[in-house]
Amino acid sequence: MAPEVVDVRILVTGGTGQLGSAVVARLRAAGEEVRVLSRRVAPDVVRGDLRTGRGVDSAVAGVDVVVHCATDYLGREAQLARTLVEAARWAGGPHLVYVSVVGVDRVPLGYYRAKHETEQLIAASGLPHTIQRATQFHGLVRTLLAGAFRLPVVPVPRISFQPVDVRDVARRLAGQALEDPAGRAPDFGGPEILSAAELAQAVAEASARRRRIVPLKVPGETFRAYADGGHLAPAHREGEITFREYLAERADHG
Numbered sequence: 001m002a003p004e005v006v007d008v009r010i011l012v013t014g015g016t017g018q019l020g021s022a023v024v025a026r027l028r029a030a031g032e033e034v035r036v037l038s039r040r041v042a043p044d045v046v047r048g049d050l051r052t053g054r055g056v057d058s059a060v061a062g063v064d065v066v067v068h069c070a071t072d073y074l075g076r077e078a079q080l081a082r083t084l085v086e087a088a089r090w091a092g093g094p095h096l097v098y099v100s101v102v103g104v105d106r107v108p109l110g111y112y113r114a115k116h117e118t119e120q121l122i123a124a125s126g127l128p129h130t131i132q133r134a135t136q137f138h139g140l141v142r143t144l145l146a147g148a149f150r151l152p153v154v155p156v157p158r159i160s161f162q163p164v165d166v167r168d169v170a171r172r173l174a175g176q177a178l179e180d181p182a183g184r185a186p187d188f189g190g191p192e193i194l195s196a197a198e199l200a201q202a203v204a205e206a207s208a209r210r211r212r213i214v215p216l217k218v219p220g221e222t223f224r225a226y227a228d229g230g231h232l233a234p235a236h237r238e239g240e241i242t243f244r245e246y247l248a249e250r251a252d253h254g
């Protein structure tokens with residue numbers, strides 16, 4: 001008798017990344033069959049490259065849902081999505097769930113512009129889709145601030161963040177993967193909005209480093225957009241894990 005073939009229903013691109021791996025863990029814990037697309041040779045992944053298109057058609061074949069967490073920091077975000085949309089059309093039109101960033105249409109950064117273009121491309125693709133914007137991840141905010149800790153005085157921009165834990169965003173995306181397409185979904189943000197100085201203070205306390213933290217006004221239109229809160233979602237504080245909780249967990253794990 002032929003072995004039973006289990007249909008893989010969900011493909012996660014970027015399933016090896018920060019957010020994507022949390023999405024994969026969440027879906028697998030819920031008993032879902034998940035396929036991961038990666039450029040790497042690794043156990044448990046389907047090899048493919050969204051930039052060249054290599055391996056993408058076979059990765060998409062037979063899935064009902066694609067959660068697109070892969071990203072390109074060099075301006076090719078839309079190119080990756082174009083390849084995926086084309087493969088998805090050939091594969092019969094699975095539900096495409098795309099994760100974007102709150103404020104991509106308000107903060108003038110090259111990466112954000114590329115994400116906004118990608119949102120528009122997916123919305124116009126004719127594929128059933130869900131576009132979920134999220135605020136900055138805890139890891140990114142910590143990395144941005146920790147860089148300044150090499151100095152005795154820590155300069156921080158006079159702006160606020162609403163950091164969110166990737167596990168909270170993954171919960172939202174995993175839910176959406178199993179629901180009907182929602183189009184542009186309401187934004188998803190972290191539980192607290194804190195100034196960069198307060199966040200830097202939390203980093204200092206978590207790493208037992210004493211530093212003088214100095215908030216600075218940074219010139220330029222990008223920082224003005226941040227200072228105006230273009231990247232925040234004050235009405236959407238659905239994330240549960242706070243920045244301090246995230247830092248404490250990291251300290252516990254060394």
Ligand SMILES: NC(=O)c1ccc[n+]([C@@H]2O[C@H](COP(=O)([O-])OP(=O)(O)OC[C@H]3O[C@@H](n4cnc5c(N)ncnc54)[C@H](OP(=O)(O)O)[C@@H]3O)[C@@H](O)[C@H]2O)c1
Nearest residue numbers: 014016017018019038039049050051070071134136137140
């Ligand atoms: N970081 C934040 O604060 C933040 C906030 C809101 C939204 N987001 C969004 O969340 C998403 C995930 O971000 P992340 O921080 O989790 O990313 P990440 O950890 O940097 O991971 C990027 C992923 O993209 C994959 N990838 C890159 N180029 C690829 C290509 N050509 N073909 C196939 N896969 C490719 C990588 O897979 P391999 O290397 O294994 O191939 C990797 O898994 C992004 O869309 C980002 O814009 C991020």
